Amino acid sequence: MTKLNNNWEKTLELLRDDMSDAAFEAWICPFSPVSLDTNKKILYIEAEGEYVVKRLNDRYLQLLQDAVKITFEEPLSVVAKLKENNKSKSNSSIKKNGNVYLSNDSFDEEYYLNPTFNFENFIVGNNNEFAYAAAYAVAESPAHKYNPLFLYGDSGLGKTHLMHAIGHHILKNHPEKKVLYVSSEMFTNELINAIRFTDSVSQFKRKYRNIDVLLIDDIQFLEGKVETQREFFHTFNTLYDRNKQIIISSDRPPQKLSKLDERLTSRFLWNVTADLQPPDYETRVAILRSKAEMENIVITNDVSNVISLIAEKIKYNVRELVGAWNGIISFSTLMNKPISLSITKTVLKDIISESDTKITVEMIKKIVCKHYEITIKDIESSKRSRNIAFPRQIAMYLCKELTGNSLPQIGKLFGGRDHTTVMHAHKKISTSYNVDIDLTETIDELTWQIGRASCRERV
Secondary structure, three states: OHHHHHHHHHHHHHHHOOOOHHHHHHHOOOOEEEEEEOOOOEEEEEEOOHHHHHHHHHHHHHHHHHHHHHHOOOOOEEEEEEOOOOOOOOOOEEEEOOEEEEOHHHOOOOOOOOOOOOOOOOOOOOOOHHHHHHHHHHHHOOOOOOOOEEEEOOOOOOHHHHHHHHHHHHHHHOOOOOEEEEEHHHHHHHHHHHHHOOOHHHHHHHHHHOOOEEEEEOHHHHOOOHHHHHHHHHHHHHHHHOOOEEEEEEOOOHHHOOOOOHHHHHHHOOOEEEEOOOOOHHHHHHHHHHHHHHOOOOOOHHHHHHHHHHHHHOOOOHHHHHHHHHHHHHHHHHHOOOOOHHHHHHHOOOOOOOOOOOOOHHHHHHHHHHHHOOOHHHHHOOOOOHHHHHHHHHHHHHHHHHOOOOHHHHHHHOOOOOHHHHHHHHHHHHHHOOOOHHHHHHHHHHHHHHHHHHHHHHO
């Protein structure tokens, strides 16, 4: 089920760029995956509300199926159906007198906490020392120090790890406390579902306003969502007034969350804000050595050389750093070969090469933007108008074709987009290339310009 859910989340990320926020939240977000029939090639999804199902089938089914083909990497038919409610008391909703209510019985404090994320396996370096210290202080004395605590930094630097570690530490030392970790997207979707049914909002409020510790991740997701911001504002005030601990994470500091209500951002600044920066070389090596020790891998000279190479090449994202290491371990195990530089270069050929490419993502973005008379800020933004979206897709295609960057790396450099978005763009342009004469000429011209720029850089 985990793979199914992961692929579904990737599908949602892909659709988010192809739809308006209102349509996406109203007609896509209510659905969840049920099962995948691999024989019949059918993905079954469900949602509450006959009109929601009908609307999806009438207007958005083809768009959804196109996205599913990319994220699931196979041609699938999507069957949307009405959810069967109240199968058991443990369901997230119960039906009474014809109305659907959020059930407090379903609340499980520990359910959303990842057991692998704790303070013990968090590697502290110059890049995150203050954030770690603040997080640990909160975990030791919730609601007595640093309330609220605001953690910020780019994706993959350890914000979520610290938040889960806080939750585990509090539950270990204060098992009587109600601790809830939730992403801002989950908070939003729960609110949307609550609004759709009579009296469910009151249940929603009771759930979130009667806890001791609230950990809410990726608060930037609330930008532009006026009703959700309003509800979170009142939730924040209630918890704070009751001396309950609040921990928030974001990809930016509060001052740069320009589409959030100023009343919220000002509250985020009431106490401590702590940033997490990309780890330095020594910290990256320490992270990988810690992973090796946890997996009982003897650090031979070969292993040490591999760790050094990975730490040298992957500089900005801990998640990518660990992912690269896991890929090498898997390859070594499956092929029954010892860890070495040769297999590392094979497994990580998109990241590691004998000589670094002279063509960069920034170079491509600059040339594409100049050609289409748009700005770098435009191409990295969430704007979806064709005059922006189409050049963005061309730029992503060229980055995949001309650089050694992986799909996640390219996505990150285009405003933090998911790798499936890059995959979608590459497929779309590839399909039209050599079919659309104008597009073919444009791609060839841009490729020539990029090549010239690369030569100038090399000279």
